[in-house]
Amino acid sequence: MPAETTPAAADDVDPRSLAEVPAEPGAAKPDPILVVDSVVRRFGGLRAVDVDHLEVQRGVITALIGPNGAGKTTLFNLLTGFDKASAGSWSFDGHPTHSLPAYKVARLGMVRTFQLTRVLARLTVLENMRIAAVGQRGERLARAMVAPLWRAQEREVTERAMALLDRFGLAAMCDEFAGSLSGGQRKLLEMARALMVEPRLVMLDEPMAGVNPALKQSLLAHVKSLRDEGMSVLFVEHDMDMVRDISDWVVVMAQGALVAEGPPESVMADERVIDAYLGAHHDVSLETVEAEIADETDEELAADD
Amino acid sequence: MDWSSMVGGSLQQALGAPAIIYCLAAIGLNVHFGYTGLLNFGQAGFMAVAGYALASLVATWGMSFWVGLVVGLALSVVLALLLGIPTLRLRADYLAIVTIAAAEIIRQTIGSVTLLRYFGGQDGLQQFVGTFQGLNPFHNSVTIGITTWRPYDFWLLVVGWTVVALCCIVVYLLMRSPWGRVLKAIREDEDAVRSLGKNVYAYKMQSLVIGGLIGALAGFMSALQNSSIVPSQFATDTTFFAYTVLLVGGAARVLGPVVGALIFWFLITFLDAFFGDATQGAHPLIPTWIMSNDQASVMRLIVMGLALMLLMIFRPQGIFGDRRELAIDAR
Amino acid sequence: MRVRLTAIAVLALVLLGFVLAGTATAQAATPTVGPAPRAATPARAAAAAPATADDVIHIKGKLIDTRFTPPRPVAGVKISVSQGSKLVGTATSDSKGSFSIPIGNGATVLGETFTVKIDTSTLPKGTALRDPKKVELKQRILLSSDVFITFPIGNNPNPPTSTAIQGVQLFTDGIVFSLLLAMASLGLSMIFGTTGLVNFAHGELVTFGALIAFAVDDLPGTIQIAGANITIFVGILAAIVLSALFGWFQDRVLWRPLRHHGTGVIAAMIVTIGLGIFLRNLYQYFAGADNHQYSQYATPTPWHFGQVLVTPKEVAVAAFSAVVLVAVTLALSRTRIGKATRAVADNPALAASSGINVDSVISVVWAGGAALAGLAGVLLGMTQGFDYQLGFKILLLIFAAVVLGGLGTIWGAVVGSFVIGIFINVSTLVVPAELKFTGALAVLIIVLLVRPQGLLGRAERVG
Numbered sequence A: 001m002p003a004e005t006t007p008a009a010a011d012d013v014d015p016r017s018l019a020e021v022p023a024e025p026g027a028a029k030p031d032p033i034l035v036v037d038s039v040v041r042r043f044g045g046l047r048a049v050d051v052d053h054l055e056v057q058r059g060v061i062t063a064l065i066g067p068n069g070a071g072k073t074t075l076f077n078l079l080t081g082f083d084k085a086s087a088g089s090w091s092f093d094g095h096p097t098h099s100l101p102a103y104k105v106a107r108l109g110m111v112r113t114f115q116l117t118r119v120l121a122r123l124t125v126l127e128n129m130r131i132a133a134v135g136q137r138g139e140r141l142a143r144a145m146v147a148p149l150w151r152a153q154e155r156e157v158t159e160r161a162m163a164l165l166d167r168f169g170l171a172a173m174c175d176e177f178a179g180s181l182s183g184g185q186r187k188l189l190e191m192a193r194a195l196m197v198e199p200r201l202v203m204l205d206e207p208m209a210g211v212n213p214a215l216k217q218s219l220l221a222h223v224k225s226l227r228d229e230g231m232s233v234l235f236v237e238h239d240m241d242m243v244r245d246i247s248d249w250v251v252v253m254a255q256g257a258l259v260a261e262g263p264p265e266s267v268m269a270d271e272r273v274i275d276a277y278l279g280a281h282h283d284v285s286l287e288t289v290e291a292e293i294a295d296e297t298d299e300e301l302a303a304d305d
Numbered sequence B: 001m002d003w004s005s006m007v008g009g010s011l012q013q014a015l016g017a018p019a020i021i022y023c024l025a026a027i028g029l030n031v032h033f034g035y036t037g038l039l040n041f042g043q044a045g046f047m048a049v050a051g052y053a054l055a056s057l058v059a060t061w062g063m064s065f066w067v068g069l070v071v072g073l074a075l076s077v078v079l080a081l082l083l084g085i086p087t088l089r090l091r092a093d094y095l096a097i098v099t100i101a102a103a104e105i106i107r108q109t110i111g112s113v114t115l116l117r118y119f120g121g122q123d124g125l126q127q128f129v130g131t132f133q134g135l136n137p138f139h140n141s142v143t144i145g146i147t148t149w150r151p152y153d154f155w156l157l158v159v160g161w162t163v164v165a166l167c168c169i170v171v172y173l174l175m176r177s178p179w180g181r182v183l184k185a186i187r188e189d190e191d192a193v194r195s196l197g198k199n200v201y202a203y204k205m206q207s208l209v210i211g212g213l214i215g216a217l218a219g220f221m222s223a224l225q226n227s228s229i230v231p232s233q234f235a236t237d238t239t240f241f242a243y244t245v246l247l248v249g250g251a252a253r254v255l256g257p258v259v260g261a262l263i264f265w266f267l268i269t270f271l272d273a274f275f276g277d278a279t280q281g282a283h284p285l286i287p288t289w290i291m292s293n294d295q296a297s298v299m300r301l302i303v304m305g306l307a308l309m310l311l312m313i314f315r316p317q318g319i320f321g322d323r324r325e326l327a328i329d330a331r
Numbered sequence C: 001m002r003v004r005l006t007a008i009a010v011l012a013l014v015l016l017g018f019v020l021a022g023t024a025t026a027q028a029a030t031p032t033v034g035p036a037p038r039a040a041t042p043a044r045a046a047a048a049a050p051a052t053a054d055d056v057i058h059i060k061g062k063l064i065d066t067r068f069t070p071p072r073p074v075a076g077v078k079i080s081v082s083q084g085s086k087l088v089g090t091a092t093s094d095s096k097g098s099f100s101i102p103i104g105n106g107a108t109v110l111g112e113t114f115t116v117k118i119d120t121s122t123l124p125k126g127t128a129l130r131d132p133k134k135v136e137l138k139q140r141i142l143l144s145s146d147v148f149i150t151f152p153i154g155n156n157p158n159p160p161t162s163t164a165i166q167g168v169q170l171f172t173d174g175i176v177f178s179l180l181l182a183m184a185s186l187g188l189s190m191i192f193g194t195t196g197l198v199n200f201a202h203g204e205l206v207t208f209g210a211l212i213a214f215a216v217d218d219l220p221g222t223i224q225i226a227g228a229n230i231t232i233f234v235g236i237l238a239a240i241v242l243s244a245l246f247g248w249f250q251d252r253v254l255w256r257p258l259r260h261h262g263t264g265v266i267a268a269m270i271v272t273i274g275l276g277i278f279l280r281n282l283y284q285y286f287a288g289a290d291n292h293q294y295s296q297y298a299t300p301t302p303w304h305f306g307q308v309l310v311t312p313k314e315v316a317v318a319a320f321s322a323v324v325l326v327a328v329t330l331a332l333s334r335t336r337i338g339k340a341t342r343a344v345a346d347n348p349a350l351a352a353s354s355g356i357n358v359d360s361v362i363s364v365v366w367a368g369g370a371a372l373a374g375l376a377g378v379l380l381g382m383t384q385g386f387d388y389q390l391g392f393k394i395l396l397l398i399f400a401a402v403v404l405g406g407l408g409t410i411w412g413a414v415v416g417s418f419v420i421g422i423f424i425n426v427s428t429l430v431v432p433a434e435l436k437f438t439g440a441l442a443v444l445i446i447v448l449l450v451r452p453q454g455l456l457g458r459a460e461r462v463g
Helices: A007-011 A072-079 A102-108 A125-130 A151-167 A183-196 A213-228 A240-246 A264-269 A271-278 A286-304 B003-015 B017-035 B043-059 B065-087 B092-110 B130-134 B151-175 B178-188 B190-195 B200-225 B236-249 B256-278 B293-314 B323-329 C002-028 C042-047 C163-195 C202-217 C231-261 C265-287 C312-334 C336-346 C348-353 C358-384 C390-405 C410-429 C433-450
Strands: A032-043 A046-057 A061-065 A087-092 A110-112 A201-205 A232-236 A249-254 A257-262 B142-144 B147-149 C056-062 C078-083 C086-092 C098-105 C113-118 C136-140 C147-149 C303-305 C308-310
Touching: A032 A072, A032 A232, A046 A072, A046 A232, A046 A249, A046 A257, A061 A072, A061 A213, A061 A240, A072 A201, A072 A232, A102 A110, A102 B190, A125 A151, A125 A183, A125 B178, A151 A183, A183 A201, A183 A213, A213 A232, A213 A240, A240 A264, A249 A264, A249 A271, A257 A264, A257 A271, B003 B017, B003 B147, B003 B256, B017 B043, B017 B151, B017 B178, B017 B200, B017 B236, B017 B256, B043 B065, B043 B092, B043 B200, B043 B236, B065 B092, B065 B130, B065 B200, B065 C433, B092 B236, B092 C265, B092 C390, B092 C433, B130 B151, B147 B151, B151 B178, B151 B200, B178 B190, B178 B200, B190 B200, B236 B256, B236 B293, B236 C265, B256 B293, B293 C265, C056 C113, C078 C098, C086 C098, C136 C147, C163 C202, C163 C308, C163 C312, C163 C336, C163 C358, C163 C390, C163 C410, C202 C231, C202 C265, C202 C358, C202 C390, C231 C265, C231 C358, C308 C312, C312 C336, C312 C358, C312 C410, C336 C348, C336 C358, C348 C358, C358 C390, C390 C410, C390 C433, C410 C433
Parallel strands: A061 A232, A061 A249, A110 A201, A201 A232, C056 C147
Antiparallel strands: A032 A046, A032 A087, A249 A257, B142 B147, C056 C098, C078 C086, C078 C113, C113 C136, C303 C308
16 A cells, blocks of 8 residues: 555645645635535525635645534535535536536546445445446346346456455455444445545545544545545545644635635644634634534434434 | 135135236335335326226227237336426435325226216226137136136236246346346435436336336236226225235345235235134124124234234344344344 | 334224224124225125015115215205105105115015105205206115115206306315314324324324214213203314324334334335224224214204305314414414424424423324324314225325425415315316316325425425
8 A cells, every 4th residue: 555654644745736825715726626616505594605716636635624514514515416506616627517416426536425424234345336336337227137248347346346345454344234334344335435436536524433543544544545546535524633644735614614725734723713613712722622523523423323 | 614715715815816916016116115215105006007008998999908008018107207207306205195196196087987988987997808818728727736716817827927927037137237236225325326426316217117017017917807997906005005015025025025925815815714704603703792794804904004014113124034134224 | 122012002002992892883783895905705795784574675775965075965855755646655864864765565565666756955055966857766676675776966067156156165165174184284294394204194093083083972872061962072072182192102102112213214104004004994893984973963054155055063163173273383383392393393403402302292293293183083074974084085185285385394284285175175166076186186296396395395405
């Protein structure tokens, strides 16, 4: 595995590309893979998302952070076609995607995971992987009944799936029902499955939520290896250690809007970010708030399980 | 109490046309509900459309039997599209409500006095099985073990179970393919499938059409069974019976509906005969203050309702289901 | 644990049935047509209804108005039987629409022909024979057993009133039905709103209320206060209370354990189907398949408002349900438990974290929803009579109303009920009466196409 696990790894990937970018909300990037313009999502009277302009750089890891209710997941849902924006437009790699249904967005190469893992419980781990391959001939109804038409391709898909399962340490469980995996294993499976789609931009919604510390390091390494293989990563995360560790660029949202952007070190020290997180409680340290947020997330997960 | 005639009669039902009809209806529901997770509560509507297309084209409009079959199948596809287009993008419960409503619309319209000339109102239609009877190679009654079949019934049985076998093969081939894998994935979590680049809506529609087509075959059998067709054959309860058959045998299993239909019809007929016998005569086995002869006739429905509930709660994977799956269900 | 609870549930339901049993076994003994599909048991059919061979032979019949579902009996109509020019006997149809005229000993009348005539001038206003020319029937006695005849009564082929008057009449009828439908729909919508359960056994809660009131009504004697017969009011009260208990009980022993077990929406829906079949046939077991009427107010004399007819009973039923509906909607918006209910419906997790006991709120909702449904059942039974399928027959209309208004919204259920209730009545101006339900269900599907969240529902994320 090419990834390094030291914090310094963040500086590995061609720092020149983002070095020139000003650390301000809505800053233009030299080579954006995702460009978002004036996106608004209203729920009743509430503006859950109201983003003027956002660009996500190709080939780097971008973190999207912000306090609870900042609209991060809603923005994710909008960009991936899982929710309908009240207004606005965005494009992925030059294709306008704001009016596309979720499955077309995914086929273009922008694949997401979910905050609460969505494995297909009564399918085996291997089937979970196989299903994610795109362009399968056997998925056409007209050809499905004639196995010779798709058997060769199925073998290729299986090989690719097994290779990925091997890389994520799940190969031994390939015949288990996915429903019997532990929470952390499900996170791994979901990430591996996303890779089966052969994405160019991977969007991870809280990849560390509910994962035990032992598994965190391996997940971090996996995320970094995605970048090293040339994929772009955009992730929502509450775990500030992870954000500091692996992100090349950090975008901060609060109350639906962008409040700050920049490299991790400078953003973490930014007055506006601390404001956004702390609100009125100006005297509390950022660490305390992080801990609180982590607690809340755990509670949410507990409630949803 | 005449046990051997009760067992014989029950076996006759479990092997004959009633079981075939519900078996086919349940195979269709298996594609919808068992594999795709679509809650079609209007399978009776698909059956009615096909059965009445066959009966009325032959009996009312004097067309050929074969044209009737083709039009029946075509109309069930149309019905699937009509129901699917508005509802398959909505939550699961909307499909349930719309399909059950559509089935009732169809039944009430077909049975109406207004359209008496075409569909025969509540008395239904007869005189449309000539072609099918003409093909019958059996001229004498057939006895197998303790069951005896009239020539037409045996012909129906042979054709019926052949159709069931073909449907099972089709379902088996489809569900082991990548196409079937997508259906099963949609049943588990359609958002996840969408996030992987599959057009969930199109797959659901294909599933609805295929299950509806198999439902249409059940409708044909229902029309051929007594050589006549009436609206009450396609009441809402018909769909619910088919669900019970499916759950008894086990949803998402190729042979589940077959096993379910055999067990269901054997037990239901047996219960009916038992309670009928036990409440008959001057000194019935069950005193009349507990159960009269008329009350005995609703016992099977009471038992069936209870069975449907308990199966869904305790053994949603069927009587012979996989324990590993149960472990996941109970999570 | 869950196994035991379910077993208790089943036992208790059977016991509830026995409460009804004492009152209704008489009805159960009459031959009935079982629901399809039915296996052939010819032996039993033949054993039923032995003829009274040596006795006096009667010409019997039942006058029913087939425009309604279930058909309403037509009372107070004169029927006469004559042989040649000789009048043999006359009778007037009773509260159940039945009449019976003795025509002589079996041996003497065998082979004779009798003429049965209906006096059309005694038909209630607004009704007429389906076939106006068929006022006389010739009947030859071929067997020494009673003869049954019918005079189908239905739409007046030549309405004396204008379309406008007819429209107003139908609109008025529609309002009355809408109010009853609204109570049933509100119950369904509240339960859906708080638990997400689409209850296909809701119709059986409606029938339950009607049956309880019938059981009270059928007790020997009458209940009186200061000389006034209040049996039916006691019946209504009993129906409300026992329905509420029944709803609460259902939640405690069945739905709450399933919720805690994490049973999915779809699985739960199939459980409601099973429960519906079970209860419906249990009702038939104990109450028979006959159409029942409450003893009081069986044949009301209508009030005339211009040319529009309204019976005092309809006015009372409508006023009572209107009061109940207003009270319930006010309670939902003003009282603590009402606010808690809406909070749970909005977001159960948030409600729980702000100190609301979600489970007990849901129990209250089940009790309230069942009480509303039960009350709707009694009042429906009062206006049109009922059988064991009363609730099942209107279940789809309830769904249509609730979905039309917006699943889970309180006002949506009420508004949807009015749209459906008025539509099915007024539409008979142009649509054959037998297809009025069909029209309502078609409206439901069209609305779903155009506005899936219903008239008052909030747009939610779809597909």
